[in-house]
Amino acid sequence: MRVLITGAAGFLGSHLCERLLQEGHSVIGMDNFVTGSPDNLAHLTNNPRFEFIRHDVSNFIFVPGKVDAVMHFASPASPNPASPFGYVNLPIQTMKAGALGTHNTLGVARAQNARYLLASTSEIYGDPEEHPQKETYWGHCDPTGIRSVYDEAKRFAEALTTAYHRYHGIDTRIVRIFNTYGPRMRQDDGRVVPNFIQQALRGEPLTIYGEGKQTRSFCFVSDLIEGIYRLLLSDEHMPVNIGNPSELSILEFARTINEIIGNKAGITHMPTLRVQHDPEMRQPDITRAKEILKWNPEVSLDEGIRKTVPYFQRKMGLA
Numbered sequence: 367m368r369v370l371i372t373g374a375a376g377f378l379g380s381h382l383c384e385r386l387l388q389e390g391h392s393v394i395g396m397d398n399f400v401t402g403s404p405d406n407l408a409h410l411t412n413n414p415r416f417e418f419i420r421h422d423v424s425n426f427i428f429v430p431g432k433v434d435a436v437m438h439f440a441s442p443a444s445p446n447p448a449s450p451f452g453y454v455n456l457p458i459q460t461m462k463a464g465a466l467g468t469h470n471t472l473g474v475a476r477a478q479n480a481r482y483l484l485a486s487t488s489e490i491y492g493d494p495e496e497h498p499q500k501e502t503y504w505g506h507c508d509p510t511g512i513r514s515v516y517d518e519a520k521r522f523a524e525a526l527t528t529a530y531h532r533y534h535g536i537d538t539r540i541v542r543i544f545n546t547y548g549p550r551m552r553q554d555d556g557r558v559v560p561n562f563i564q565q566a567l568r569g570e571p572l573t574i575y576g577e578g579k580q581t582r583s584f585c586f587v588s589d590l591i592e593g594i595y596r597l598l599l600s601d602e603h604m605p606v607n608i609g610n611p612s613e614l615s616i617l618e619f620a621r622t623i624n625e626i627i628g629n630k631a632g633i634t635h636m637p638t639l640r641v642q643h644d645p646e647m648r649q650p651d652i653t654r655a656k657e658i659l660k661w662n663p664e665v666s667l668d669e670g671i672r673k674t675v676p677y678f679q680r681k682m683g684l685a
């Protein structure tokens with residue numbers, strides 16, 4: 367297949383490009399570098415099956431030649447308002463990437479009769495009142511809350527993707543991605559994994575926003591990419607959760623990071639940095655992914671963090 371991947375210069379997009387090339391496909395990466403970096407693609411630029419187009423997906427997309435699949439991953443993804451790269455500080459771009467970007471990429475899929483995969487998110491469940499979250503749960507979102515620029519754009523994107531499937535018969539897929547981490551995460555986008563690992567490597571206390579009782583379930587990037595690749599090859603049109611169901615509190619997560627890295631500086635609580643509607647708990651129900659895709663995450667948190675630390679050491683000039 368010749369596959370268009372938007373958000374290619376980002377964390378997940380770059381791993382996806384790599385995986386598709388490894389599988390023998392050709393890849394057209396598209397990105398405007400708003401939160402991503404050309405460094406994430408530097409190792410692919412000499413591959414004759416890789417092309418790159420610098421473009422904002424909110425504008426009409428033209429791709430020369432045949433496209434067999436479109437994977438729409440372009441969007442800021444960090445909720446942290448303390449970072450200029452968090453979606454709270456890129457609100458209009460975030461809504462446009464989710465709304466206009468989804469419309470434009472669906473337009474490419476329709477014109478090309480290509481299959482389509484939308485990167486959606488656990489954030490469409492909002493601050494969930496059902497736990498763990500199944501795909502049948504409708505969510506608990508505030509349409510004008512601080513996170514709404516992301517949540518509502520992704521909810522619109524899911525609705526539009528489903529409308530293109532029902533009305534135009536486009537061969538669509540929707541993956542609801544839960545917290546994923548690994549090499550090539552942006553150092554300064556304020557997500558908890560880069561923050562904690564870098565604080566621990568500097569020997570500083572880890573900054574917990576609030577008491578740290580809120581929970582998350584972290585998936586290593588290779589597991590996520592495997593699930594997404596299986597979904598791309600499947601015929602499933604309704605949303606599928608992909609994530610690691612091992613849930614822990616942010617306090618437990620901080621202690622785990624300090625233990626793995628050997629940081630003696632402990633933790634510090636920063637209640638004022640906790641974002642409005644920060645979900646109290648998040649854990650994917652992956653029954654559908656197991657049944658439909660025969661997929662199960664394989665990398666433990668300990669193993670995944672140990673695979674991620676050397677990347678941040680290099681980025682920080684420590685290795």
Ligand code: NAD
Nearest residue numbers: 373375376377378398399400401402422423440441543546
């Ligand atoms: P990222 O910020 O590393 O990558 C996003 C990429 O999209 C960046 O390279 C950015 O420059 C690009 N981009 C943003 N707006 C664009 C636009 N208008 N035109 C062209 N390119 C644009 O984030 P990520 O973690 O790799 O997330 C990728 C996708 O996965 C996003 O759609 C995000 O919503 C989704 N997702 C990620 C996670 C996660 O845990 N990493 C969880 C849920 C959903």
Ligand code: UDP
Nearest residue numbers: 445556557558559561573574575580616644
């Ligand atoms: N968080 C934290 N300290 C940080 C960054 C984040 O305690 O330095 C918390 C944040 O409030 C949230 C959780 O960690 O409860 C996960 O945050 P992240 O930004 O990674 O993404 P989210 O899961 O909220 O989308």
